[in-house]
Amino acid sequence: MAEITLDGISISYPATNGGEPYTAIRDVRMNVPAGRFVSVVGPTGCGKSTLLNAVAGLIEPSTGQVLIDGQPLRGRNARAGYLFQQDGLLPWKTVLDNVALGLQLRGVPTEERHERARDWIKRVGLTGFERSYPHQLSGGMRRRTSVAQTWIVDPDILLMDEPFGALDVQTRQIMENELLQLWTGSGKTVLFVTHDLDEAIALSDEVVVLAAGPGSHPVGRYEVTLDRPRDLLNIRTQPAFTEIYASIWADLRSEVMTSYERANPQAHLDD
Template sequence: MATPDQPALALQDVTCTFASREDRKDRYTAVRDTTLSIAPGEFVSVVGPTGCGKSTLLNISAGLLQPSSGTVSVFGEPLKGINRRAGYMFQADALMPWRSALDNVTAGLAFDGVPKDEARSRGEAWLKRVGLSGFGDRYPHQLSGGMRKRVAMAQTLILDPDIILMDEPFSALDIQTRQLMENELLDLWAAKRKAVLFITHDLDEAISMSDRVVVLSAGPGTHPIGEFSIDLPRPRDVAEIRSHPRFVELHAQIWGVLREEVLKGYQQQLKPAVAE
């Protein structure tokens, strides 16, 4: 039985190893001996070098990947199969091109057997919450990138998950649209205070949104090498908070840890090209 003081999500000594794509006999360890927990209502961002294994951690948390060793628990219960208490917002939106914005938002409700009229009412309410009232009949190709992200966010949050998993959801947007979406997400999060695990390569984004930032090492065998409490005042505007003196201090501290790992990751990416 879960108790209130248990983490919403906990990874304990998790390692995830795959067969190499070049030689099935070789093994590649994406994540090694990783322990990470997120409290109910906490917003945690994970940053690390490109390709270090951040998305692997998210997929393990979602139950889409099983760790080779270690344990994953959700509100104190061992995770078996798909994490039904989590909603997942991918880097590329998962909108179905043949369905309208409203039908995309309500797709999960239909799968759960929610009556059509109730699903429609809830879907329209969520489109209004994300600033898309009146756009329910539009199809994905008729929406801008920012509007598509709003639909994807409503699609995730309409199911009222206890845990929200987000894999660089705003990375493809221009900076102005990205900051608007970040603020909208923070407003929605503040209303219900769900646990959030947010993957990003953007340190500014991580600091401006989070309660805590976890830094991962370069791969292979990525693991946490630093953890920072973000003691900035809330509510926050993600653009304005970046001029706060404490933001500048935190950025310098975290970048001091992250920089070396980014350089390691960059050198590793160069190796195949050098070998060729």
């Protein structure tokens, strides 16, 4: 189990064409307790992925620091697995070898890594597709392969950047359910980025709303008090879900409108 702390981090990018440097996020202070599932939502361009990349150690903060269990992060976060928006499957490798890739990079012998990969392939419902290549899989099957590829190395932290955004609604809900089943009881800390407030509420213990960029920062944190385990195929019809949604949307809508008006200064959304 691992705790994530963002201690006043800001991330700025160099100026282009003689302009001012762009500050994606500014003075972000946030804690994700060990074993919690926390989702981050906000308008387009608010720095959600930038924040995730900082926790992954792919971007070094301009100011402030990322702490893992109280220790400053230096370089890549070796305790984290990262599930990107686009899968990282290698087209020339089979499902079996893609799932086993992380173990191969760690020097695990072939027989052992294939045995462990077959177990994870079974867990994500892809038994029978071990010898298939990525181009032979549906979008949902590719996502299942990516989930297995990420989990097989047993990271303490799972970072997920819109992992189901490209899937159709039905497949997405099935994948969300399967994700929760894998996570429940694992003790893993999850930081999940999504544009979909429904998804954030359905999955999470807590939802964090980021302000419109530039210079984004958290403007609201909401506990999700829905009971676990959750059936995500039916949870959205519960009155408690609707109440939580309405509470969060009040803040999120304001930030979405601010972001839109900054990008389109002549627009008036309330007209």
